[in-house]
Amino acid sequence: MLAEKKIRWWRLVFVTLCVCTYIGVAAYIVMPKSSKWKPTPYSFPVSYAPESMNIPADNPMTEEGVELGRYLFYDGRLAGRTAVDSLMSCATCHKQSHSFECGIDHPKFTGGKTFGLTEIPTPHYMMPLINLVWINEGYMWNGFVNENNTQCGGKYGVPKSEEFHCRNIESFVWMMIVAPHEGNGSIEKSLELIRQDSIYPPLFKKAFGTEEITIDRVGKAVAQFVRSLVSFNSKFDQFMRGEYQLTESERKGFYLFSSESGDCFHCHGSPILPLWTTNLFMNNAKDSIFIDRNDYSYVTGNPADKGKYRVPTLRNVEFTAPYMHDGRFSTLDEVLEFYNSDLKRSPYVDPLMIGVNHGGMHLSEQELQDLKAFLLTLSDTSFLTNPAYANPCPDNPYFIRD
Ligand code: HEC
Numbered sequence: 001m002l003a004e005k006k007i008r009w010w011r012l013v014f015v016t017l018c019v020c021t022y023i024g025v026a027a028y029i030v031m032p033k034s035s036k037w038k039p040t041p042y043s044f045p046v047s048y049a050p051e052s053m054n055i056p057a058d059n060p061m062t063e064e065g066v067e068l069g070r071y072l073f074y075d076g077r078l079a080g081r082t083a084v085d086s087l088m089s090c091a092t093c094h095k096q097s098h099s100f101e102c103g104i105d106h107p108k109f110t111g112g113k114t115f116g117l118t119e120i121p122t123p124h125y126m127m128p129l130i131n132l133v134w135i136n137e138g139y140m141w142n143g144f145v146n147e148n149n150t151q152c153g154g155k156y157g158v159p160k161s162e163e164f165h166c167r168n169i170e171s172f173v174w175m176m177i178v179a180p181h182e183g184n185g186s187i188e189k190s191l192e193l194i195r196q197d198s199i200y201p202p203l204f205k206k207a208f209g210t211e212e213i214t215i216d217r218v219g220k221a222v223a224q225f226v227r228s229l230v231s232f233n234s235k236f237d238q239f240m241r242g243e244y245q246l247t248e249s250e251r252k253g254f255y256l257f258s259s260e261s262g263d264c265f266h267c268h269g270s271p272i273l274p275l276w277t278t279n280l281f282m283n284n285a286k287d288s289i290f291i292d293r294n295d296y297s298y299v300t301g302n303p304a305d306k307g308k309y310r311v312p313t314l315r316n317v318e319f320t321a322p323y324m325h326d327g328r329f330s331t332l333d334e335v336l337e338f339y340n341s342d343l344k345r346s347p348y349v350d351p352l353m354i355g356v357n358h359g360g361m362h363l364s365e366q367e368l369q370d371l372k373a374f375l376l377t378l379s380d381t382s383f384l385t386n387p388a389y390a391n392p393c394p395d396n397p398y399f400i401r402d
């Protein structure tokens, strides 16, 4: 009698256990997958102006998102074609060795003049991809890609369509795919090729909690990678951290840069603005006649903005020739010569170009050399060789080599 009761008791425990396990397994299976997905928040190695980081609320940075973005940034199938001479990705033009510009010595883009798969030239020369996460004033030389540009189809080489927005770095992916002066392709074709490669579903799963590949997620991942490209290790940064002593010439150049005699700091920043740009749109007295209709006035519609472009960063300027939006100067010496003696008057020149009434700053040959020596202290070679920014699949023939 007692033994029989014991068996019944054990049976009850056994059945209860089975039921619990069953419920547990069933709950695990039907539980929404996203609640198991826990990406690692991305932390920046430097915190210049953390309050002004341009990271949209719907695309927070994660380690996994940045890593997926790196693959897509280098994947030549991004423009929707697989033939060797029709591969194109961001890395076709944006090269790590040149601070993510194409450089003046690119084998295809002679003199730094870029064009798309159809050989139609881009409206302007290149810009580097460096510390862009701290830009809130609008991307591109003329600020065309900005928060307010919610409907950009039909403008600035973007095909006419209802769905296009040019609001932030996320937009650059489909702009590259469809723009006639870049990929000249179709978003569906590009997605089809990305979906075909088995490397991607697990990467999307890690980054976004789902294997489903959409243009929205491709844009977000690439934007995360681009935002992760930050520079904080130039000679001048080291000097500020007490790890390097400036030479006599570099120190004099820094003084010229930061005083009214050189007059660069008004627009290109200072040690307290270590991005080495104000990111504002200025007319720096290159011309008195303005022929480029794609300047800042194209975006604002204000004729007073003629000849204005975004002040570019001088970080790694050593590697980003040719210079200015139209690549008119091939060397830093030419740029300095221009600021020294070739400023042109016009009603549009920025009042901060204080030398314009005398045609330039009129420094001596030695002073120009010092100014150049200072500009070269803004070079961050670790940025150019950082493996976290490099091609993740150098042996894959679809991936673009640096
Ligand atoms: C055919 C060459 C080419 C390709 C391919 C290309 N770019 Fe660019 N990129 C340019 C040029 C030229 C500019 C400057 C355009 C301008 O201001 O008119 C630029 C500008 C940019 C800027 C603005 C930088 C700033 O400081 O405002 C970003 C961001 C950018 N590109 C990201 C990308 C991404 C992401 C891809 C890949 C999806 C890509 N680019 C593909 C040539 C290219």
Ligand code: HEC
Pocket: 141, 257, 262, 263, 264, 265, 266, 267, 268, 281, 282, 283, 284, 286, 308, 309, 310, 311, 312, 313, 314, 317, 320, 322, 323, 324, 325, 326, 335, 339, 350, 352, 353, 354, 371
């Ligand atoms: C009034 C603002 C202003 C001042 C002052 C100024 N710049 Fe500039 N600088 C600009 C703008 C705007 C551009 C881009 C113009 C363009 O692309 O047409 C530029 C471009 C440059 C470039 C080319 C960078 C590139 O990647 O193409 C260099 C180098 C440069 N400036 C150095 C200097 C130096 C050195 C001084 C001081 C002697 C100086 N600038 C003074 C506004 C200014």
